[in-house]
Amino acid sequence: MSGVAAVRMAGIVKRFGRIVANGGADLEVTTGEIHALVGENGAGKSTLMRVLSGMYPPDAGTAQVATDGKPLRDVTGWNTRQAIEAGVAMVHQHFMLVPTLTVAENLILGRELRRGLALDLRAAEREVRELSERTGLRVDPRRLVSDLSVGEAQRVEILKTLYRGAKVLILDEPTAVLSPPEVGELWKVLRRLRDDGGTVILITHKLDEVIEISETITVMRAGRTVGRMKTTESTPRTIARMMVGRDVSLALDVKDGGRGMRDEGTSGGGPAVSSSLIPALRVSNLTVPSARKPNEVDGVSFTVARGEIFGVAGVEGNGQTELIEAITGLRVAASGMVSIADSSGTLRDVTARDVRARAETGLSHVPEDRHRRGLVLDYSVADNLILGQQHRFTGGASVLDQARIASNAASRIKTFDIRPPDESLPSRALSGGNQQKVVIAREMGRPFTVLIAAQPTRGVDVGAIEFIHDQLRKARAEGKAILLVSADLVEILALSDRVAVMYGGRIVVTLPGSDASAEALGPYMTGAQGTAA
Amino acid sequence: MTSPSVDRPGSDRAARVRVAFEESILPPLVALAIAAVVGDILIIVFGQSPGEVYRQLLEGTWGNAYGFGQVIYKATTLTFTGLAVALGIRAGLFNIGAESQLASGGFLAALVGLAMPSGTPALLAVPVCLVAAAVGGGVVGAVPGALKARFGASEVIVTIMLNFVVLALLNYIVAAHIHVSETLHTPEIRAGALPRLAAAFPVFSGSAANTTFLLALATAAVVWWYLFRTRPGYELRAVGLQPDAAEYGGVRVGGVWAKTMVLSGVLAGVGGLNYVLGYKHYYEEGFGTGSGFLGIAVALVGRNHPVGVVIAALLFATLSQGGLAVNALVPKQMVDVLTAVVIIAVATAVPEVRRALAAARSGVGGNPPKAGRRESGIDGSRDSSDSRFPIPDSR
Numbered sequence: 001m002s003g004v005a006a007v008r009m010a011g012i013v014k015r016f017g018r019i020v021a022n023g024g025a026d027l028e029v030t031t032g033e034i035h036a037l038v039g040e041n042g043a044g045k046s047t048l049m050r051v052l053s054g055m056y057p058p059d060a061g062t063a064q065v066a067t068d069g070k071p072l073r074d075v076t077g078w079n080t081r082q083a084i085e086a087g088v089a090m091v092h093q094h095f096m097l098v099p100t101l102t103v104a105e106n107l108i109l110g111r112e113l114r115r116g117l118a119l120d121l122r123a124a125e126r127e128v129r130e131l132s133e134r135t136g137l138r139v140d141p142r143r144l145v146s147d148l149s150v151g152e153a154q155r156v157e158i159l160k161t162l163y164r165g166a167k168v169l170i171l172d173e174p175t176a177v178l179s180p181p182e183v184g185e186l187w188k189v190l191r192r193l194r195d196d197g198g199t200v201i202l203i204t205h206k207l208d209e210v211i212e213i214s215e216t217i218t219v220m221r222a223g224r225t226v227g228r229m230k231t232t233e234s235t236p237r238t239i240a241r242m243m244v245g246r247d248v249s250l251a252l253d254v255k256d257g258g259r260g261m262r263d264e265g266t267s268g269g270g271p272a273v274s275s276s277l278i279p280a281l282r283v284s285n286l287t288v289p290s291a292r293k294p295n296e297v298d299g300v301s302f303t304v305a306r307g308e309i310f311g312v313a314g315v316e317g318n319g320q321t322e323l324i325e326a327i328t329g330l331r332v333a334a335s336g337m338v339s340i341a342d343s344s345g346t347l348r349d350v351t352a353r354d355v356r357a358r359a360e361t362g363l364s365h366v367p368e369d370r371h372r373r374g375l376v377l378d379y380s381v382a383d384n385l386i387l388g389q390q391h392r393f394t395g396g397a398s399v400l401d402q403a404r405i406a407s408n409a410a411s412r413i414k415t416f417d418i419r420p421p422d423e424s425l426p427s428r429a430l431s432g433g434n435q436q437k438v439v440i441a442r443e444m445g446r447p448f449t450v451l452i453a454a455q456p457t458r459g460v461d462v463g464a465i466e467f468i469h470d471q472l473r474k475a476r477a478e479g480k481a482i483l484l485v486s487a488d489l490v491e492i493l494a495l496s497d498r499v500a501v502m503y504g505g506r507i508v509v510t511l512p513g514s515d516a517s518a519e520a521l522g523p524y525m526t527g528a529q530g531t532a533a
Numbered sequence: 534m535t536s537p538s539v540d541r542p543g544s545d546r547a548a549r550v551r552v553a554f555e556e557s558i559l560p561p562l563v564a565l566a567i568a569a570v571v572g573d574i575l576i577i578v579f580g581q582s583p584g585e586v587y588r589q590l591l592e593g594t595w596g597n598a599y600g601f602g603q604v605i606y607k608a609t610t611l612t613f614t615g616l617a618v619a620l621g622i623r624a625g626l627f628n629i630g631a632e633s634q635l636a637s638g639g640f641l642a643a644l645v646g647l648a649m650p651s652g653t654p655a656l657l658a659v660p661v662c663l664v665a666a667a668v669g670g671g672v673v674g675a676v677p678g679a680l681k682a683r684f685g686a687s688e689v690i691v692t693i694m695l696n697f698v699v700l701a702l703l704n705y706i707v708a709a710h711i712h713v714s715e716t717l718h719t720p721e722i723r724a725g726a727l728p729r730l731a732a733a734f735p736v737f738s739g740s741a742a743n744t745t746f747l748l749a750l751a752t753a754a755v756v757w758w759y760l761f762r763t764r765p766g767y768e769l770r771a772v773g774l775q776p777d778a779a780e781y782g783g784v785r786v787g788g789v790w791a792k793t794m795v796l797s798g799v800l801a802g803v804g805g806l807n808y809v810l811g812y813k814h815y816y817e818e819g820f821g822t823g824s825g826f827l828g829i830a831v832a833l834v835g836r837n838h839p840v841g842v843v844i845a846a847l848l849f850a851t852l853s854q855g856g857l858a859v860n861a862l863v864p865k866q867m868v869d870v871l872t873a874v875v876i877i878a879v880a881t882a883v884p885e886v887r888r889a890l891a892a893a894r895s896g897v898g899g900n901p902p903k904a905g906r907r908e909s910g911i912d913g914s915r916d917s918s919d920s921r922f923p924i925p926d927s928r
Contacts, residue, residue, distance in 0.1 A: 330780060354783070355781070355782075355783040372777045373778050373781040377775065378774050379771070387771070388781065388783050390767050390768065390782065394764050
């Protein structure tokens with residue numbers, strides 16, 4: 001089959017008002033390959049794929065698709081229903097599942113099997129189970145989607161497209177929410193699909209993934225296609241240069257993309273001043289309840305010193321969110337103690353204090369979900385740059401000082417290079433990377449002693465990742481204590497002086513950064529090791 | 534989500550102001566046009582000429598001083614209840630209890646007015662009655678606010694139920710203890726009466742319009758200032774748009790809910806002055822019936838903005854008074870139908886027109902780009918844009 005084009009897109013232009021998402025993008029994908037579509041956030045990858053999957057009609061250009069061995073046919077401007085019928089389906093970054101329905105019910109939604117007037121759920125479950133076994137996408141069809149882990153939910157999304165007969169599968173940043181073992185599982189499934197004659201288009205900006213899984217790479221920048229190459233003939237550095245248009249220092253440079261890390265002697269590639277070991281954040285025996293169970297965080301203790309980045313790795317949903325919320329005061333702990341250093345360096349017990357009091361003591365917090373917590377999306381950039389500090393921007397009584405809010409915004413936008421540099425824009429209108437810069441600018445642009453950085457680079461482009469990592473290293477050099485919680489193991493390994501793994505609400509292992517590697521941490525992250533102790 | 538690259542020129546603030554203007558003015562106009570067409574059809578069904586009915590409607594309201602005064606009078610109460618509902622919605626609360634908060638505010642003002650000796654100077658009596666009305670409304674608003682903050686009880690259910698409780702209680706007190714015999718109202722207050730507008734402008738003579746209207750305008754200005762220029766207003770709007778983000782920003786969400794419900798009740802309660810101090814000088818059972826519920830429509834049509842609320846209050850007051858003016862040609866109920874059509878048209882047409890505007894700007898139909906738009910995740914999390922009420926953050 002090799003060499004036969006499954007998808008050919010030429011000169012695709014897609015505008016949204018004044019914003020040009022695609023300005024002449026090309027893509028050619030061969031049948032039976034895994035094709036990586038890479039580029040920075042805002043490069044137009046998702047838009048191009050939405051044109052292909054029928055969500056948007058293009059303003060110019062042509063799209064052709066060939067499935068089931070038929071010749072290429074023009075499909076420009078088709079709709080999603082036609083695309084699905086032709087076997088082109090997209091798995092979105094944010095899942096589109098009904099949480100209150102079971103896996104099987106979600107899969108048959110819209111094409112229900114009936115027996116008389118009733119749904120034939122049993123037959124549906126059987127079909128789903130067969131498909132699940134055939135593809136290796138293992139998931140119990142009778143479980144509720146709301147009970148699934150993120151990785152399982154993604155499997156359901158992929159199953160849903162296959163159930164509808166997808167031949168060309170488009171995945172938008174599928175690994176953003178997965179742990180390393182789950183990523184490995186996903187790669188197996190995708191290879192199996194490819195070997196069965198399926199075609200996979202993978203949108204990503206993680207270069208190690210591109211190298212590992214794809215056969216061909218198309219690079220996009222600023223809405224255009226800037227290169228197409230065989231994966232075997234490229235390196236992370238050449239791809240990154242093509243994506244950004246200049247040389248970038250990659251987190252990968254320090255640790256070679258998560259492989260062979262053990263050989264590297266240094267931890268995180270930065271000068272750590274943790275030798276002084278003055279504690280700035282102390283968490284003692286913290287137990288935190290969630291809606292699901294009384295000990296979502298189960299007796300966790302650790303200390304983060306001044307000038308140290310303490311990384312917490314782990315598959316999402318093992319208590320990291322609840323831990324952060326308990327430290328920041330967003331969630332009430334059942335027992336245990338949290339102490340934060342104030343500006344004089346004295347540890348203060350803040351267990352009984354509220355969010356604002358903890359922030360006043362010296363705690364900054366980059367939350368894991370900027371769309372839910374970190375930003376009021378309909379507020380202007382200027383108004384978001386004072387969130388949490390609003391009481392410091394009042395003149396007499398409680399009246400907001402508009403002049404100071406504006407000058408604060410102007411200086412933050414300049415220092416942190418927020419684009420476009422317009423403080424009156426609603427934050428919703430910014431790209432993901434710039435939204436995150438707003439959060440970073442607010443939390444790191446004010447005096448603090450302890451920073452909690454949760455998923456600081458999630459959904460952020462390569463250039464912004466570099467910037468954010470630099471900011472974190474700089475803060476460490478200035479003697480700040482940083483608690484880094486990330487699902488991105490590469491990030492944890494690149495930055496942390498010490499690495500802890502959370503599993504089942506406990507810290508199951510803590511290693512010096514120099515001893516940490518994907519191989520060493522993996523078994524702890526899956527619970528294969530460390531839980532008995 | 535990969536978001537599109539932006540190639541906007543340096544400053545297009547003027548364009549944005551124009552966009553904001555279009556978005557706030559055009560949709561209600563379209564809604565009114567739709568309502569007018571439906572009204573035409575109705576009038577024709579009754580065998581009358583639409584032009585004649587509308588002419589009489591306008592003449593009977595804005596066309597003469599008495600009619601205009603009545604519009605002003607009716608708009609005064611609606612401005613207060615509209616502001617009450619709008620303030621709640623800005624904090625993400627749906628206050629359906631303006632009806633009973635209004636009555637309770639009027640009742641307490643009347644009681645205090647009765648209790649004061651008849652020689653009390655207005656300078657003292659009016660503020661005391663004002664405070665009484667605020668307390669009357671605020672207490673009724675405080676109950677659902679506290680229950681929501683403390684137990685998460687839905688303010689919608691609690692305010693609806695409280696309407697029955699409070700109105701029944703007030704009716705009982707008046708009927709059993711302080712009514713003037715043969716009537717359902719209290720004796721006239723001895724102090725605190727407000728001058729009618731006719732006292733200063735004789736053209737208004739005969740109409741109920743009184744100085745409470747000026748208080749309503751001032752209150753709208755204060756509400757605007759509070760929402761958009763103060764720290765509590767900043768926090769209130771954040772709670773309404775994204776409670777999780779507000780909580781992250783150190784705001785006690787429950788506290789804001791409790792406080793806002795009190796303030797919302799206060800606004801509705803002060804509206805009771807219009808009748809009690811400004812018009813009849815006594816409390817009467819059912820004096821404001823419907824004004825609380827119509828306040829919801831006023832807030833909706835006024836898009837929860839204080840200026841919009843004042844304009845919408847004038848619109849609904851015009852329709853209400855106009856119904857009387859055209860009574861000879863068509864049944865008065867036709868105007869009630871028209872009012873309902875306006876509400877439905879605004880509720881449906883406004884989002885549609887805004888979508889169409891956005892689509893027109895983006896060049897093609899549908900799907901305007903929305904950075905940061907999230908579909909519901911498996912954890913059931915949702916974006917603020919899925920919220921029950923469209924809350925424009927325009928100033």
